[in-house]
Amino acid sequence: MRPLIKTPTVAWMPDGKVRDYRVCTRCVMDTTDPDITFDAAGVCSNCHRFETSIRPYWKPDAAGAAELDALLHEIRTKGAGKPYDCIIGLSGGVDSSFLATKLLEWKLRPLVVHVDAGWNSELAVNNIEMILSKLGLHLDTVVIDWNEMRDLQRAFLKSHVANQDIPQDHAYTAALVRKALEHDIRYVISGTNFATEGVLPQGWGYDAMDATQLRDIHRRFGEGTLKAYPVMEFQDYFGTMQQRLRFIAPLNFMPYDKTAAIAHLEQNFGWRYYGGKHYESIWTRWFQAHYLPTKFGYDKRKAHLSSLIVAGSMTREAALRELDKPLYTDNELTDDTAFVAKKLGLTVDELEGYLTAPPRHYSDYSTNAAQIEQFCRRKSRKARLRQIATRFSKDLPRRIAGKLSSMLASPKS
Numbered sequence: 245m246r247p248l249i250k251t252p253t254v255a256w257m258p259d260g261k262v263r264d265y266r267v268c269t270r271c272v273m274d275t276t277d278p279d280i281t282f283d284a285a286g287v288c289s290n291c292h293r294f295e296t297s298i299r300p301y302w303k304p305d306a307a308g309a310a311e312l313d314a315l316l317h318e319i320r321t322k323g324a325g326k327p328y329d330c331i332i333g334l335s336g337g338v339d340s341s342f343l344a345t346k347l348l349e350w351k352l353r354p355l356v357v358h359v360d361a362g363w364n365s366e367l368a369v370n371n372i373e374m375i376l377s378k379l380g381l382h383l384d385t386v387v388i389d390w391n392e393m394r395d396l397q398r399a400f401l402k403s404h405v406a407n408q409d410i411p412q413d414h415a416y417t418a419a420l421v422r423k424a425l426e427h428d429i430r431y432v433i434s435g436t437n438f439a440t441e442g443v444l445p446q447g448w449g450y451d452a453m454d455a456t457q458l459r460d461i462h463r464r465f466g467e468g469t470l471k472a473y474p475v476m477e478f479q480d481y482f483g484t485m486q487q488r489l490r491f492i493a494p495l496n497f498m499p500y501d502k503t504a505a506i507a508h509l510e511q512n513f514g515w516r517y518y519g520g521k522h523y524e525s526i527w528t529r530w531f532q533a534h535y536l537p538t539k540f541g542y543d544k545r546k547a548h549l550s551s552l553i554v555a556g557s558m559t560r561e562a563a564l565r566e567l568d569k570p571l572y573t574d575n576e577l578t579d580d581t582a583f584v585a586k587k588l589g590l591t592v593d594e595l596e597g598y599l600t601a602p603p604r605h606y607s608d609y610s611t612n613a614a615q616i617e618q619f620c621r622r623k624s625r626k627a628r629l630r631q632i633a634t635r636f637s638k639d640l641p642r643r644i645a646g647k648l649s650s651m652l653a654s655p656k657s
């Protein structure tokens with residue numbers, strides 16, 4: 245099969261419809277996003293979503309700086325006397341690496357966790373070691389059981405869904421959350437940011453934290469059992485975790501420029517760039533630059549470049565020039581494909597076979613949609629009861645008031 249190295253203009257549509265090709269007049273998102281719509285001026289729904297749902301929460305200004313100061317003060321105060329006041333997951337990528345270097349400036353005492361799911365590039369390992377030795381921080385590495393990880397990844401390939409990064413992403417979050425709970429840490433510092441990730445089409449992937457889907461795909465296509473792999477069940481994700489942890493994304497409260505962040509890391513920490521977003525993992529590079537564009541017609545660079553455009557740090561012309569560059573050079577692709585195949589215990593032909601087989605939609609498998617609905621129903625019932633309790637608390641007989649408050653306190657109500 246001839247490797248696809250240019251950005252695709254046609255994508256697989258779950259409904260089988262064929263659409264005329266069209267690209268946004270403001271960003272570079274196009275009809276390869278199955279859910280995209282355009283206004284009269286040709287501006288796309290991703291651009292509009294950024295303005296209405298993200299920009300109001302993005303504060304790279306004085307107000308953001310004040311808010312961040314208050315948050316940092318809260319983290320330091322609440323964590324006083326504990327071994328750590330926060331936790332950060334370090335992948336070795338730009339965002340988390342840059343953030344790790346800021347934590348000491350902010351006088352925080354982080355537990356730094358790296359989750360090794362088997363795909364670290366040598367460069368990523370070097371970058372992590374370099375940063376931590378300069379910062380004088382200890383690294384807590386969680387190694388995911390490789391036999392189970394490989395079994396799960398092979399099961400996902402056989403499922404033919406778009407988001408093949410779920411086994412890796414799920415493990416990252418689940419392992420990090422377990423560490424936080426184990427060490428009684430309340431604050432999780434995340435490198436996620438609106439400056440470079442404001443556009444991400446939902447239709448290109450699926451929620452990595454859906455344990456129902458993960459288990460269903462493994463049950464159908466896996467060979468072994470998942471014993472050591474950290475599965476985060478629905479209740480833990482929506483219940484325990486959200487009650488006990490607070491996620492903070494400091495990069496949204498300060499001006500964050502990726503080029504400047506890379507320069508800072510290179511000059512002060514001897515860190516080296518990977519050449520693409522999330523390319524610190526060889527698997528992710530192959531998945532994003534080959535599997536997704538070849539099988540589905542999705543080129544994640546479009547979302548990334550569009551994020552920079554809507555955030556005002558790149559022109560549309562520069563982004564289009566960037567998209568003209570090949571996704572892979574032939575040699576790199578051959579090397580990566582051979583590496584991925586060998587690591588997963590497949591022949592190159594078997595691996596390439598997954599690319600040519602028909603795609604499937606995530607909804608072809610079980611999802612946690614029913615659990616989410618039930619959870620929301622409980623939440624709204626709880627909210628209604630709370631409203632009644634607040635409104636009538638003075639007039640309620642003590643016995644009923646007591647019952648109501650115990651119902652509100654119970655996680656089952």
Ligand SMILES: [Zn+2]
Pocket residue numbers: 268269270271272273287288289290291292550
């Ligand atoms: Zn747009």
